[in-house]
Amino acid sequence: MKAEPKSEQELLVRATEIAGLxxxxxxxxxxxxxxxxxxRDKGWVGQLLEWHLGATAGSKPQQDFEKLGIELKTIPIGYNGKPLETTFVCVAPLIGVQGLTWQQSHVRNKLSRVLWIPVEGEREIPLAERRVxxxxxxxxxxEEDQQLQADWEELMELIVLGQIEKITARHGExxxxxxxxxxxRALTEAYGASGKPIKTxxxxxxxxxxxxxxxxxxxFA
Incomplete structure (x- = not known):
C-alpha cells in the first residue's frame, strides 16, 4: 500500500495520475x-483506490485520510455521466442520539471535505475494463450544507421519536x-414508538x- 499523502495537493496528484486507468x-x-x-464485493473498488491513494482509516468512523480530514468516495457513473446509485455516507446512530447536533454528526464530519472519484459503472462493461x-x-x-442539515435533523427527529420503522427512502430531499x-439477521437496537427498545x-x-x-x-461543467 502506498504511504499516506502528506497534503491535499499530493492526494489530488495521485488521484489524477490514476485517472484513465x-x-x-x-x-x-x-x-x-x-x-x-x-x-458480493461491494467495497472492492473503494479498497483498490484506497491502496493507490494511501488511505488509512479503512472502515473506521473517521475520514479515510484522517490527517488531511478528507473522505474518499467513489461514484459509479453511467454513459450519460450521471451517478448510477446513491452514495453511502455512514451508519446512522439509533440509540443515545438525544441532544446530538448536526455540527457534531458523523454525516457532517464525513462530508466536510470529500475526494470524489467517478468510475465507470455500467453493468455490461466487464469489471476489469472499467476506467477511473x-x-x-x-x-x-x-446551501448544500443547509439542505443536508435539514434532512439530517428531520431523520434524526424521527429516530428520537421512536418512528424508525416509519422512515422510508422517500424521506429527505x-x-x-x-x-x-x-x-x-444483523439486527441492532433502536427505540420504538412506545419508547421501549426494539430490534431493527x-x-x-x-x-x-x-x-x-x-x-x-x-x-465538470
Missing part, C-alpha cells in the same frame, strides 16, 4: 484479485436513511443521486 491495471499493480462482479475518471475535491456550499445490512435493521445515511449528480455537473 482500468481496474485491471490498478489491480495488477496492487496485486489484488479482481472479483467476477461486485454483488477525473477526481475532484469538494466541500459543501452553504438530498439525504436518505435506508437499511444497511448484509442480511436480515442497522440504517445508513445515503446521498441521493440528484445531489451527487449536481456536484459532478457543477465541477
Amino acid at each position: 482500468t481496474f485491471q491495471e490498478l489491480a495488477e499493480e496492487a496485486k489484488i484479485d479482481i472479483p467476477a462482479d461486485l454483488r 475518471g477525473s477526481p475532484l475535491i469538494w466541500s459543501p456550499s452553504e 438530498v439525504l436518505q436513511l435506508r437499511p444497511k445490512a448484509a442480511n436480515s 435493521l442497522p440504517r445508513g445515511f445515503y446521498l441521493r443521486t440528484q445531489f451527487t449528480a449536481r456536484i459532478l455537473a457543477n465541477n
Whole structure:
C-alpha cells in the first residue's frame, strides 16, 4: 500500500495520475484479485483506490485520510455521466442520539471535505475494463450544507421519536436513511414508538443521486 499523502495537493496528484486507468491495471499493480462482479464485493473498488491513494482509516468512523480530514468516495457513473446509485455516507446512530447536533454528526464530519472519484459503472462493461475518471475535491456550499442539515435533523427527529420503522427512502430531499445490512439477521437496537427498545435493521445515511449528480455537473461543467 502506498504511504499516506502528506497534503491535499499530493492526494489530488495521485488521484489524477490514476485517472484513465482500468481496474485491471490498478489491480495488477496492487496485486489484488479482481472479483467476477461486485454483488458480493461491494467495497472492492473503494479498497483498490484506497491502496493507490494511501488511505488509512479503512472502515473506521473517521475520514479515510484522517490527517488531511478528507473522505474518499467513489461514484459509479453511467454513459450519460450521471451517478448510477446513491452514495453511502455512514451508519446512522439509533440509540443515545438525544441532544446530538448536526455540527457534531458523523454525516457532517464525513462530508466536510470529500475526494470524489467517478468510475465507470455500467453493468455490461466487464469489471476489469472499467476506467477511473477525473477526481475532484469538494466541500459543501452553504446551501448544500443547509439542505443536508435539514434532512439530517428531520431523520434524526424521527429516530428520537421512536418512528424508525416509519422512515422510508422517500424521506429527505438530498439525504436518505435506508437499511444497511448484509442480511436480515444483523439486527441492532433502536427505540420504538412506545419508547421501549426494539430490534431493527442497522440504517445508513445515503446521498441521493440528484445531489451527487449536481456536484459532478457543477465541477465538470
